[in-house]
Amino acid sequence: MLSIILSRLGQATFVLLLVALVSFSMFRFVGDPASNMLGQEASQAEREALKDRIGLNDPLPVQYARFVGNALQGDFGLSYRTREPVADMIASRLPATLELALVSALMALTMGVLLGVYTAINRNGWLAQMIMSTSLVGVSLPTFLIGVLLIWVFAVELSWLPSFGRSGTVDIGGWTTGLLTLDGWKSLVLPAVTLGLYQMTLIMRLVRAEMMEVLRQDFIKFARARGLSERRVQFGHALKNTLVPVITVAGLQLGSIVAFAIITESVFQWPGVGLMFINAVYYVDIPVMSAYLLLVGLVFVVINLIVDLLYLAIDPRIKSKQVGAGS
Amino acid sequence: MSALEVRDLTVEFPTRRGVLRALDGVSFDVEQGEILGLVGESGAGKSMTGAALMGLLEPPGRIVGGSIHLHGESVVGRAQEFRGRHFGMVFQDPLTSLNPLKTIGAQLIETIQWHFNLGAQQAELRARNALAEVGLDPDRLNAYPHEFSGGMRQRVVVALALSAEPAVLIADEPTTALDVSIQAQILDLLKALCRERNTAVILITHDMGVVAQTTDRVGVMYAGRLIEIGQTDQIINRPAHPYTQGLMASTPTLAGDVSTDLYQIAGSMPRLDAIPAGCAFNPRCTHVMPKCRSERPPMTGGRACWLEATHD
Numbered sequence: 001m002l003s004i005i006l007s008r009l010g011q012a013t014f015v016l017l018l019v020a021l022v023s024f025s026m027f028r029f030v031g032d033p034a035s036n037m038l039g040q041e042a043s044q045a046e047r048e049a050l051k052d053r054i055g056l057n058d059p060l061p062v063q064y065a066r067f068v069g070n071a072l073q074g075d076f077g078l079s080y081r082t083r084e085p086v087a088d089m090i091a092s093r094l095p096a097t098l099e100l101a102l103v104s105a106l107m108a109l110t111m112g113v114l115l116g117v118y119t120a121i122n123r124n125g126w127l128a129q130m131i132m133s134t135s136l137v138g139v140s141l142p143t144f145l146i147g148v149l150l151i152w153v154f155a156v157e158l159s160w161l162p163s164f165g166r167s168g169t170v171d172i173g174g175w176t177t178g179l180l181t182l183d184g185w186k187s188l189v190l191p192a193v194t195l196g197l198y199q200m201t202l203i204m205r206l207v208r209a210e211m212m213e214v215l216r217q218d219f220i221k222f223a224r225a226r227g228l229s230e231r232r233v234q235f236g237h238a239l240k241n242t243l244v245p246v247i248t249v250a251g252l253q254l255g256s257i258v259a260f261a262i263i264t265e266s267v268f269q270w271p272g273v274g275l276m277f278i279n280a281v282y283y284v285d286i287p288v289m290s291a292y293l294l295l296v297g298l299v300f301v302v303i304n305l306i307v308d309l310l311y312l313a314i315d316p317r318i319k320s321k322q323v324g325a326g327s
Numbered sequence: 328m329s330a331l332e333v334r335d336l337t338v339e340f341p342t343r344r345g346v347l348r349a350l351d352g353v354s355f356d357v358e359q360g361e362i363l364g365l366v367g368e369s370g371a372g373k374s375m376t377g378a379a380l381m382g383l384l385e386p387p388g389r390i391v392g393g394s395i396h397l398h399g400e401s402v403v404g405r406a407q408e409f410r411g412r413h414f415g416m417v418f419q420d421p422l423t424s425l426n427p428l429k430t431i432g433a434q435l436i437e438t439i440q441w442h443f444n445l446g447a448q449q450a451e452l453r454a455r456n457a458l459a460e461v462g463l464d465p466d467r468l469n470a471y472p473h474e475f476s477g478g479m480r481q482r483v484v485v486a487l488a489l490s491a492e493p494a495v496l497i498a499d500e501p502t503t504a505l506d507v508s509i510q511a512q513i514l515d516l517l518k519a520l521c522r523e524r525n526t527a528v529i530l531i532t533h534d535m536g537v538v539a540q541t542t543d544r545v546g547v548m549y550a551g552r553l554i555e556i557g558q559t560d561q562i563i564n565r566p567a568h569p570y571t572q573g574l575m576a577s578t579p580t581l582a583g584d585v586s587t588d589l590y591q592i593a594g595s596m597p598r599l600d601a602i603p604a605g606c607a608f609n610p611r612c613t614h615v616m617p618k619c620r621s622e623r624p625p626m627t628g629g630r631a632c633w634l635e636a637t638h639d
Binding site for chain 2: 217218219221222223224225226227228229232236237240241244314315316317
């Protein structure tokens, strides 16, 4: 068990080092960092002095090692545009994105699994069929359009919810949370729904397909033959088997919720890291972009790690296979 | 009165191209402690009979006629009450019959507690006994299905099927997926357990060796109908229906001449949407008479055939 976790951790570290390499290369290949930092008017001598000072004349591996070392200590340099430390910028904006992602992920997961199970069990009922047809909309409409439609209905026409921004935040030890006030929740609802809708429909359709597949298996027939009620068979035997493949896809989807919050954050002017990234791209603010890339890489790697460990917890066959192959 | 009485059991599947009759007037009895074999080609209705008894017909299939009585109580329409508790079932493939994510103990205890009002400790004790009875180590209660071999898994399946002490056990090809050496073990186990508990057994198989070795009586099925039923010895050595005779002649024997080809019944079993009028076997029968093509022979003296009736 421990050896599996260690090997997964090793793989995760390797992936992160690769992401760091891409992040690092952005500095070298998207313009000249020295002129980016000093502006167009600086003299050649000033540029050389700066290059020497910040180590741009060192061999590449040394620069890379320094980049990784700094990143490990939370130092991503200064933003070209605002001259603020990038780490501070991210720290101040991360709570907004994480709260948004967390709420939409929870919504997508619970609703997705519930609706998926419901439509699988009552696949010929009119409500299930209606949910299935509606879910096509969720899968095929682009995120920004859903966001704009929601704003139009709930903010403009009905005036129930704010159309943009994040309000009602409370600062708890450097973490600004919007989850403690009604205002905060109100401003969170529309972006969270927009961000989670696609994932929800995807998870729902996946759960439905998997569940229907599992319900055809022999062990389900045998469980019925032992006299267990249909409900017991569905929830006691089928559901857990359904979740094994669902976890992989759901895990990756949740990663992309954090990574691709960009569009939702732009539509709703949500002050998170996605919006920060868009602005950084606009101003070619390389340190911010590269730090964002690292952050997204980290999120994906951590989620994958959790998915792998969940597998071990759920499916006993994996454990014995790994032990058999590993030792 | 027999333990299980099946009368004129008829199962139909409504489809877009018309109604398919999968079982047509099947009648038989099974006594307590008796093993009845059901044989026939694939699609003859053997498994369909088992599914109908269990109330586990795949929709849209349904029982449209006939009756099933267990100790005089009508079962049709109340299958859920009988399933597991009074009717147990063993399926063909032990590798897929068990939930891979639950320990065999959890599956046993769940089933026991479902049918009996027992506390956790009593249920576990019973589960341990059930494992011991099928020849497995009771301490392996916490093992997962994948930690057992195919034969051991079928023992677990048998323990599960018998855990609520059903009056009737339906075993649908219980050894087809197993090695020959394991087959005999599982059959002996089934036989011993059911004799001991006086369980009535319906053994569905297409293997004449299994039939000869295990069953007391045999029913032969063809195109959804029971065409001959009788003592195992009589069916194997003195089959009366031309189809059963063909079936026996096409079974290889040790004494047979290996230089000649094995006998085959000409043609193949009709599809359910094209069952001929009269006797379903008439297009393939070597003794066919005009009457066979128009009138369905009734079951008399354990066989449904005009030929035998005219001889008598």
